[in-house]
Amino acid sequence: MKFHYFLPLLILGLAGCATTPIISNQGVEGTATVVPESSTIEKIRVAIAVRQNSIHLAAPESFTLSGFPFETPVVQRGAKNYKETTLTFDQLYADKAYIEPLDGGEIQVNGKDFKGAMEILREPGGTLTVVNELSLEDYVMGVLAGEIPRDWPLEALKAQAIAARTFAVLKRGEAQEKNEPYDLENTAQFQMYQGSGLVNEKIRQAVLETQGRIATFDSRPIAAFFHSNCGGETCGAMDVWSQDKPYLKPVNCPFGNNGTHFKWKTEIPIRDLVRSLRGAGVKIGDIVRMEALERDGSNRILRLSLMDADGSHKIIRGATFRMAVGPDVIRSTRFTAEVGPTMVVFNGKGWGHGVGLCQEGACGMALKGYSAFEILRYYYHGIMVEKLKEEAQVTSAGGQAGNR
Ligand SMILES: [Zn+2]
DSSP, X not given: OOOOOEEOOOOTTOTTSOOOEEEOTTSSEEEOOOOOGGGOXXXXXXEEEEEESEEEEEEESOEEEESSOOOOOXXXXXXXXXXXXXXXXXXXXSSEEEEEETTSOOEEETTEEEOSEEEEEEEGGGEEEEEEEXXXXXXXXXXXXXXXXXXXXXXXXXXXXXXXXXXXXXXXHHHHHTTXXXXXXXXXXXXXXXXXXXXXXXXXXXXXXXXXXEEEETTEEOOOOEESBOTTBOBOHHHHHSOOOTTOOOOBOOTTTTSTTSEEEEEEEHHHHHHHHHHTTOOOOSEEEEEEEEEOTTSOXXXXXXXXXXXXXXXXXXXXXXHHHOTTTSOOSOEEEEEXXXXXXXXXXXXXXXXXXXXXXXXXXXXXXXXXXXXXXXXXXXXXXEEEOTTOOOOOOOOOSOOO
């Protein structure tokens, strides 16, 4: 196991340095030496395809390779030459294959461009998993591209960059302790990561201006949960996952009220609801009544009572109901439901679990002139922003759940 330590940022009083503003742990903007991009050696391992039957790869002409044949002809695409192949389990010579472009180029996996190297693992059932190993900073750029609009204000992008980097560092620490083959997956359960194809200049700026910085509590990386829109008030981790974190407390959030995802409405046929619930192990017939038995301080449903036509009652957690029906269908647990003869009409607020940083709220705060540091401190109580030192690694400040 590696040692764990962080270098607090020293911001003020650094004379004669570059003048790029950065975030300080004192809550003020200051100036400091900007770490050159080439010094970034922090790596992260992200599964970008998990247990798939085949993987489509395209790579620039020069690369290092092990574990599989790549003898397809070179094809020209724009100004560059590429080789392409579709890989299956049987084509690998070994349990692990590897490919890395020599010229800093990008490898395309299943149609998306990625920086860094690819490790291809043979998995049970004749399937393949692709792990993208790349610099932490390139990864954070890809997360920003996947998580929020690229034209948002810079301070909102910077706050998201620090949150995403923090989340990644925490997950990497947990994965290393458990000897996992990779640190995160590129799904909403972790954080969306779209490779390098959608990264623009603004994202690059947000990541470079926060390079290596993470949010900490007691000098450890926080469980930096975030969500699309809280619907007016965030909620505590305790209410969602029954784990208390001093920095994940409810906060009033009027900043995202104009956001695209502030409100939602959906109508679901009762037979579809029943099928989803049964799929999640809740044995219930045709629902005739739904009632919120308990709500938290932000009006999110903690316990929900369901009654079917036979008079049978089931009581389930609001979060369980949301996950069973689908987190992008029931976008939050802050809803009311009207049960009709064949359909249930849901009216809700917010999108996501509501814990931690509210993305559309962060955007609203940035538009009002708040800095990234102020945004982070608003949603994560009492945190610091510190610089992740080389070889620093992590003891977890907690958090098992994902980001939806
Ligand atoms: Zn909000």
